[in-house]
Amino acid sequence: MLATAERYLVILNTYGIHHRKSDTIEVTIDQLASAWYCTTRNAKMIVRRLIAEEMIEWQAGRGRGNRSHLVLLAERDDVLLACAQEFADRGEYKAAFEWLEQYGQHSPAKEKFVAWLSEHFGYGTEQKAGERETDVLRFPVNRSIVSLDPADLHLSFDAHMIRQLFDRLVQYDTASDKIVPCLAHAWKRNEDATEWTFHLRKGIRFHNGREVVSDDVRFTFERLRASKSHGWLMRELKEIVCEGPRSVRIRLNKPNKIFLRFTGYAAASILPRELVATDEERFWKQPVGSGPFRFVSWTEDRFEMIANTDYHLGRAHLDRVVIAFLPERETMTAALSADWTQQLNSYTLDPRLPQSGWKVVERLCGGCMLLTWNAAKSGPQRSQAFRTAMARIIDRASLVREFGEKRFHPASGFHSENSPALDEADELPGVEERLLAEAHYDGEPLTLATFSNNAHEAEWIQRRCERFGVRVNLNFVRLEEIKDERMHANADCILCNVTMAEDEVCEIENYEQANNFLKAHLPLDVQEWIHQQIDSLLACEDHTARRAYLANIEMRLRLEQHVLFLWHKKISTYVHPDVKGARLNALGWMDFKQIWLNVSASL
Structure with a gap:
């Protein structure tokens, strides 16, 4: 239908006809051929197809021309x-x-299409002719997957998504707050924690049927050590020995x-050695893991996976998951006329319930x-007086009040439990101006880099700074640029x-992390001091002592204004009452493996 429909719409656009049915156009075959960029012979064939599909009636004129x-x-x-x-x-x-x-x-x-998509997405049971029923989750996101390579x-x-396809040696259980077995069923370490031994379960297989063995662990960790992004996980690695x-x-x-x-950690997910080593480029187009879901397809428009029926920790209840990648601007437009809150993940809490009976699932x-400040680039951000002025200018309490308490909570550190509600900034007149003068700020513009989904907040910061004479130029970057060292170097913040x-x-x-934007913007002496603090942290057995080291690092960043902590986000989504096992994890997404549908009800 698409090819014929496109010819029909070209006619409407050419003659400026918007929607009226039964309109009549006087036209020649030559004119249609010109509009369709084809020969007169092909134009006649297209006319016949349009007639056959009952899209037009055709009354031929007598005589040539x-x-x-x-x-x-x-x-x-x-x-x-x-x-x-x-x-x-078709998934396009x-x-x-x-x-x-x-x-x-x-x-x-x-x-109308957006409204139709709201019904198209969601949870449901599907059945093709001659096949059994399958439970399918289909949902939209306005971001694409950048990389499935754990390293x-x-x-x-x-x-x-990596956690859906791959397994780690162990995994963290949030319910018990403990590390539990995964690929490894047992492990031990020596007294000073410089030697660790892991014992793998028997019979765990990658999705291609080959058993997971110790050589896959060795290969994965040695590959990880060479990674610029996550070589830090293998910091101080001396050797890896396969003992059987x-x-x-x-x-x-x-x-x-x-x-x-x-x-x-997700970055330490275990890979099949021979597949990655033989053709790594091909592997990441069709990844093979041992996780709860198997890869099916990955295109510009969607990502699809099916349940790993032989998963060693229990089969997923869902049979298939389809993730649609929608253009961000279209998704924002769609929100005006459809309840996109049916999707699994949302960083905003919309007060409208999609339908009666739906429940809200949320967590902080x-x-x-x-906001980071680039210490490696010349500019006003290198002055602590300037950074202190900006901490007052960018008043988090005002931002929270404007965007809504339900959506944001002011931050004074990484963790929400350590961030009490901030009072309004004191009204001492001229403090910001005095600090800017102390920093010798002369109106030089700052380049603030961020993702487009932070546009509203970035524009708020820009307007706020203008009130105090600080010029901010916004640079919206792509998701994959988060690790781009050139972007880090060119941004003032x-x-x-x-x-x-x-x-x-x-x-x-x-x-x-070597190419982490936060680390990249810290002064070199601060980076070195933090590295030493982490060495001491890793040698600590006591959790409280380790937290003290991290709190000490965070305190220095805050007191010296190397980082401006802004707000914590509340993540939320709506879930149909017949969908069970839906809980948001710390990454802000639901564990697909635990979701199941009440088959006795109709979705």
Whole structure:
């Protein structure tokens, strides 16, 4: 239908006809051929197809060159909507929006399509002819997956997806607050935590059927050590020795009492050695893990995976998960006319319930939004007086009040439990101006880099700074640029969310990851001091003592204004009452493995 429909819409656009049915156009075959950029012979074939599909009636003119009468039978909006739905049914969501943009400007078809998508997405049971019923979760996001390579992990959404496809040696259980077995069923360490031995379960298989063995662990960790993004997880690695197919011994140069947590981090997910080593480029287009879901396809428009029916920790209840990548601007437009809150993840709490009976699932997001100051680049941000002035100018309490208490909580550090409600900034006149003068600020503009989904907050900061004569230029960067060292170097400051999914390890990552934007903006002497603090931390057995080291680092960043902590986010989503097991994890997403559908009810 799409090819014929496009020819029909070209006619409407060429003659400026928007929606009226039964309009008649006087036209020649030559004119149609010109509009369709084809020969007259092909134009006649297209006319016959349009007639066959009952989109037009055709009354041929008598004699060569005489005008014929073309009667329009199909409503413009109906054609637009049907074609957009056909694109969506094929999983080509971006193409659907591009189609509506190209042929349906000022048409209500876009709003109708958005409303239809709200029904298209969600949880449901599907059945194809001759096949059994399958429980399917289909939902939209306005971000794409940047990387599924654990060693190149930078974004929380990517981390969540990696956890669906791959396994780690161990994993963190939030309910018990303990490390529990995963690929490894047992482990031990020597007294000073410089030697760790892991014993793998028997019979755990990658999705291609090959058993997971110790050589996969050795290969993964040695590859990780060479990674610029997550080599820090293997800091002080001395050697890895395979002791048979299911035991691996890891020796470190220095003590690491929480190395067990390191091996449970998403970036330490275990890979099949021969597949990655043979053709790494191909592997990441069709990744093979041992996790609860198997990869099916990954295109510009969607990501699809199915349940690993042989998963060693129990099969997922869902049979299939389809994630649609929608253009961000279209998703924002869609929010005006549809309840996108049916999707699994939302960083805003919309007070409207999609339907009666739906429940709200929410939690305070681990970590916070913050602003870094680039100490390696010349500019006013290198002055502590200037940074102190900016901490007063960017009043978090005012921002929270403007954006809503339900959405944000002011931050004075990484963790919400350590961030009491901030009072309004004191009204001592001229303090900001005095600090700016002390910094010798002369109106030089600052470049603030951030993602487009932070546009509203960045623009608020820009307007706020203008009131005090501080000029801020906004640079909206792509998600994949979060690790781009050129972007880090060119920005005077970066506004970004730092997610703390697993407490100590996540916090250490911000200071140790080689191409982390927060680390990149810290002064070199501060980086070196932090590295020494972390060495001492890793040698500590006591959790309270380790937290004291991290709190000490955070305090220095705050007191010297190297980082401006801004706000904590509340993450929330709505869930249909017949969907069970839906809980938001620390990454802000639901564990797909635990979700199940009440098959006795109709979704």
